[in-house]
Structures are given as C-alpha cells and as structure tokens.
Amino acid sequence: MDTFDTIDIHAHFYPESYLKMVESEGKPHGISCDWPPGGSPSIDIGGTIMPIEKRFYDIEDRLASMDKQRVGVHVLSLTQPMVYWAPRSLAKRLSETFNDACVHAHSSHPDRFAFLAMLPFHHPDLALEELERISGKPGIKGIYMGTRVGDLELSDESLFPVYEAVQELGLAIFLHPIRVVDPQRLRKFYLTNLIGNPTESAIAASHLIFGEVLDRFPGLTFCLPHAGGTFTFLIGRITHGWGVRPECRHLNKSPETYLRRFYYDTITHSHQALDYLISVVGADRVLLGSDFCFDMSYERPVEFVTEHSGLSPGEQSLILSGNARRLLSM
Numbered sequence: 387m388d389t390f391d392t393i394d395i396h397a398h399f400y401p402e403s404y405l406k407m408v409e410s411e412g413k414p415h416g417i418s419c420d421w422p423p424g425g426s427p428s429i430d431i432g433g434t435i436m437p438i439e440k441r442f443y444d445i446e447d448r449l450a451s452m453d454k455q456r457v458g459v460h461v462l463s464l465t466q467p468m469v470y471w472a473p474r475s476l477a478k479r480l481s482e483t484f485n486d487a488c489v490h491a492h493s494s495h496p497d498r499f500a501f502l503a504m505l506p507f508h509h510p511d512l513a514l515e516e517l518e519r520i521s522g523k524p525g526i527k528g529i530y531m532g533t534r535v536g537d538l539e540l541s542d543e544s545l546f547p548v549y550e551a552v553q554e555l556g557l558a559i560f561l562h563p564i565r566v567v568d569p570q571r572l573r574k575f576y577l578t579n580l581i582g583n584p585t586e587s588a589i590a591a592s593h594l595i596f597g598e599v600l601d602r603f604p605g606l607t608f609c610l611p612h613a614g615g616t617f618t619f620l621i622g623r624i625t626h627g628w629g630v631r632p633e634c635r636h637l638n639k640s641p642e643t644y645l646r647r648f649y650y651d652t653i654t655h656s657h658q659a660l661d662y663l664i665s666v667v668g669a670d671r672v673l674l675g676s677d678f679c680f681d682m683s684y685e686r687p688v689e690f691v692t693e694h695s696g697l698s699p700g701e702q703s704l705i706l707s708g709n710a711r712r713l714l715s716m
Contacts, residue, residue: 391456392688393710395560396611396651396675398421399501400442401487403431404464404480408677411476417467428482430542431467435493435503441679445491449498451679456688460709461714462488463503465566470508470525470536476507478516479544485520500716502530502560505548508538513548521555527714533590534565541597549599553606558649558713560609561590579682584615592618592624595644596637607713609649609673613659621645649713651675652682652705657694669701673710 399703405427407663409419411618421427427443429436441447445471447463452460469480481504488501496716503520505513529552534540540561554632564583587610594608595602610617628634645667653675674691677683684690691697691705710716 387630390453390456390488392457392706393459393461393716394452394673394676394678394716395461395609395710396653397457397462398442398458399462399484399488399676399681400427400464401484402443402711405438405486405715407476407483408467412472415472415476417471419651423505425614426574429467434467445714446495448462449495452498455686457674457676458498459710459716460499460657461527461559461710462499463562464504465562466499468530468532468564469504469506470532470564472506473507474509477509477661478512480504481506481512481516481577482519485516485523485526489520489523489525496524496689498569500527500714502526504530507531507535507548510544511550514551515548517548517551517555525556527716528560528595531559531561532564533561533586537597539559539593539597541593541599543648546599546602547587548605551643553603556605556715558607558609560611561587562611563587587612587615588617588620591644591648592641596634596639598637599645600647601638601658602634607649609651609713611651611675612677613652613654613663613672614648615668616648618645618650618663624716646671647672649709652687653677653693655684657690657696660694664697664701669697669704670709672705673713 389390405419412418417431419427427438441451453459464484469477472480472538483506491499503526509515553664563583563586566578569578572578573581590635621642628637649671650663676687691702
C-alpha cells in the first residue's frame with residue numbers, strides 16, 4: 387500500500403472566513419471568537435474557551451501535519467459550535483462560508499481534500515436551499531450533522547425532507563455531538579467529552595432506529611463518530627428492550643439488524659475496543675479517523691491501525707482507505 391493511500395474521515399476545519407464571521411456577528415447570539423492582531427484565535431462557547439491551532443485553519447500547516455501523519459486525504463468537517471445557534475440569515479451565511487472555503491481547499495489541492503457540507507438543519511427550508519446550491523460543487527462527499535439539532539432529535543419529522551434530498555443525492559451523513567445530555571453534571575473532569583460525546587452517538591443512533599428514519603430512507607447511510615461511542619456496547623440491552631418494552635415494539639426488526647446501516651470511525655483510543663467494534667459490525671464498516679486536531683485526537687492515526695497486530699493486511703487496507711473510497715465514491 388502507498389504510504390499516503392489513507393483517508394481521514396474525521397478531520398475538523400475552521401476556515402478563516404468562518405472564524406471572522408463568528409468574530410464579527412456571533413456575540414449577540416452567545417458565541418464569540420477572539421482573534422487578536424498577530425495572535426491565535428479562540429472561540430468562546432458559553433464560557434468554554436477553545437483555543438484554535440493554526441493548522442485548524444491554515445491549509446499549508448494542515449498539509450504539513452498530514453504529511454507527518456502519513457494521511458493522504460482529509461475529509462474536512464466543521465465542529466463546535468457549528469451553526470445551529472445562529473438565527474436564519476447568519477446560519478445560512480455561516481454554512482455557505484464554510485462550504486465555499488472547503489470547495490476552495492479542494493480546488494487548490496484536489497488530491498488532498500474533500501469535505502462534508504454544513505447545512506443549517508434547524509431551518510430545514512434553508513438546509514434544502516444550501517444543499518441544492520452546494521450539491522454540484524467539486525469536493526463534496528457527504529453531509530455533516532449534529533447528533534441533535536438544537537432541541538430536535540434526529541427522528542423529528544421536520545428533518546425528513548432534508549433526509550430525502552440527501553438520499554436522492556447519494557450522500558452519507560456524518561454525525562458529531564455538539565451539546566451533550568445533562569452537560570452541567572458532566573462539566574467537571576472534562577466528562578462532557580469523555581462520557582458525553584460517546585453517549586450522544588448512542589442516543590442519536592437509537593432515535594434513527596426507533597424513529598424509523600432508517601426504514602423510511604433505506605438508501606441513507608449515517609456515520610457515527612468516536613467508533614459509535616457507547617452504541618455498539620449497548621446494542622444487546624437496546625435489543626432486549628425492543629423485545630420486552632411496549633414503547634419499542636412498533637419496530638418490525640431487531641435493533642441489532644441496523645448495526646451495519648452505520649459506519650464507524652477508529653477513534654477508540656484502545657485496540658481492544660477496536661477489536662470489539664470490528665467483531666460486531668465488520669472491518670468493512672470502519673473508517674480511519676483522527677478528530678484532527680484536538681487534544682483528544684490521534685496524532686498518529688495511521689499507526690493506530692498499522693501497528694495493531696490483530697488486523698490483517700486486508701482489514702488494514704479497508705480501514706485506511708478502502709471503505710471510505712467506497713462510501714464516498716472517491
């Protein structure tokens with residue numbers, strides 16, 4: 387395998403244009419960005435300050451990091467705070483700004499960057515407009531979406547027209563948590579990330595299953611971050627509940643049968659956990675991911691796979707690039 391025949395599906399990107407728009411217009415809506423002259427930017431999300439490394443927004447610095455990590459392609463995606471906090475006009479412009487910056491990155495380096503488009507899902511009509519605008523642009527390989535949209539769970543029917551349009555385009559939806567369940571209880575010890583983020587994936591997947599989203603849109607594929615979080619570890623309990631609880635009996639098929647309707651990234655921070663994931667969903671449903679470039683990310687994402695003695699060369703090849711190429715038609 388070529389050293390750089392690797393595709394990182396979970397690689398965050400803050401375009402400078404997006405940060406500048408947050409800096410100039412976000413504060414009245416509870417989100418602010420501080421970018422002092424000659425200094426580094428930071429985003430304030432409800433009092434939580436997120437310093438932003440240069441390689442998050444500078445393409446040349448990013449390419450240098452990718453080369454060091456032996457990553458051939460970043461599939462670029464936004465991350466917190468995304469756009470759901472913003473009112474209609476601002477959310478629309480933030481989405482357009484992010485997507486256009488991704489198109490530019492891809493056009494400048496077509497062999498190194500693709501992207502997951504940002505849509506203002508909290509205004510489904512605007513999401514459809516932006517999806518139509520961006521769908522023909524070069525480099526788009528999927529859609530990026532929170533594990534919930536404001537207070538809307540992913541089974542909310544107001545989102546169904548957008549799901550239908552995404553399905554018609556043959557694009558996958560990559561999920562990522564923004565606001566986690568019971569955040570005040572998880573504030574200490576960074577539990578919002580350590581426990582909250584993985585829990586959000588299980589909640590989102592369960593809503594997609596029991597809310598019959600996956601049945602209604604059989605051609606739609608969702609990708610779960612952080613190796614699916616707690617979802618695959620809870621699937622036995624979820625399936626048992628389907629068999630005994632009246633709230634769950636409307637579902638015609640066992641929840642276990644939906645495991646392979648999802649893809650999962652490699653961000654487990656544990657070879658044993660990755661082994662379990664593969665045993666449950668198969669190596670052909672696992673994608674290389676790094677969470678670039680937070681402190682919770684893999685600095686050596688490729689080595690996490692290649693140095694895993696339990697993976698065959700064929701499984702490694704699927705995880706490093708083969709599965710992403712098939713899913714994203716790359």
